[in-house]
Amino acid sequence: MALLVGAVCPATGTLLVTQRRLLQANLISHAVLPGLAIALAVGIDPALGGVVSGVFGALVAERLQRRDGRSHEAVMNTVLAGFLGLGVLLIPLLNLRLDLESVLFGDLLAVGTTDLGRTLFAAASLLLLVVWSYRSLVFLGVDPDGAAAVGLPVRSLRLALACVTALVVVSAMAAVGVVLVIALLCAPVLPGLQQVASLRAAMVRASLVGVALSAAGFGLALLLNLPPGPLIGVACLGLLLPGAKLR
Numbered sequence: 001m002a003l004l005v006g007a008v009c010p011a012t013g014t015l016l017v018t019q020r021r022l023l024q025a026n027l028i029s030h031a032v033l034p035g036l037a038i039a040l041a042v043g044i045d046p047a048l049g050g051v052v053s054g055v056f057g058a059l060v061a062e063r064l065q066r067r068d069g070r071s072h073e074a075v076m077n078t079v080l081a082g083f084l085g086l087g088v089l090l091i092p093l094l095n096l097r098l099d100l101e102s103v104l105f106g107d108l109l110a111v112g113t114t115d116l117g118r119t120l121f122a123a124a125s126l127l128l129l130v131v132w133s134y135r136s137l138v139f140l141g142v143d144p145d146g147a148a149a150v151g152l153p154v155r156s157l158r159l160a161l162a163c164v165t166a167l168v169v170v171s172a173m174a175a176v177g178v179v180l181v182i183a184l185l186c187a188p189v190l191p192g193l194q195q196v197a198s199l200r201a202a203m204v205r206a207s208l209v210g211v212a213l214s215a216a217g218f219g220l221a222l223l224l225n226l227p228p229g230p231l232i233g234v235a236c237l238g239l240l241l242p243g244a245k246l247r
Contacts, residue, residue, distance in 0.1 A: 018199060034087040050169075055163055106180060136152050
């Protein structure tokens with residue numbers, strides 16, 4: 001599970017970075033919580049509720065930004081905070097027994113076959129999106145205005161990417177939680193991104209780096225008897241520090 005999440009999250013993150021959609025991914029990762037709570041209350045698969053809630057949060061933010069012309073970042077962060085707060089409130093209101101710490105930060109040692117199956121489904125969805133729309137995704141990442149001008153279905157592609165992102169976030173929740181998943185979406189993508197020759201190569205490289213980070217974090221967790229999710233998050237930070245210039 002650790003290796004699979006380490007591969008799928010950075011591959012998805014590469015698409016998000018090249019299309020400047022990481023803020024939306026951060027929103028989705030927090031907006032899944034109300035859906036998880038409602039799904040548990042009505043007795044359906046929490047993953048389904050989380051995906052629906054995450055995508056709905058992204059659509060709400062996009063609609064508010066387009067309708068009122070407000071700052072994209074301000075709207076995204078406000079919706080993020082609102083959905084996260086709603087999710088936390090729903091837990092006592094619906095009288096749910098939910099380990100909020102595991103949801104936010106993961107519990108990799110408690111992963112079961114169902115969690116693994118969800119992650120495999122998310123990986124298959126990502127692969128299908130890339131195979132089906134690779135050239136369009138490249139065009140959209142390089143020149144979004146040009147992609148719209150030539151008639152590419154920009155909104156449909158972005159909605160599909162939002163759905164895949166929600167699937168990846170929910171599937172990775174068991175491993176690193178909805179808070180720390182953003183580190184695996186971002187950090188493995190950044191080293192060497194400017195040196196790769198294609199989007200495909202960038203995704204493969206990011207996945208390999210993510211697998212190494214997840215393996216390192218999980219191995220340290222076993223040695224130090226510490227939670228694996230937070231250690232993977234710290235490993236992501238450590239990946240960026242050697243190249244940082246402090247002034």
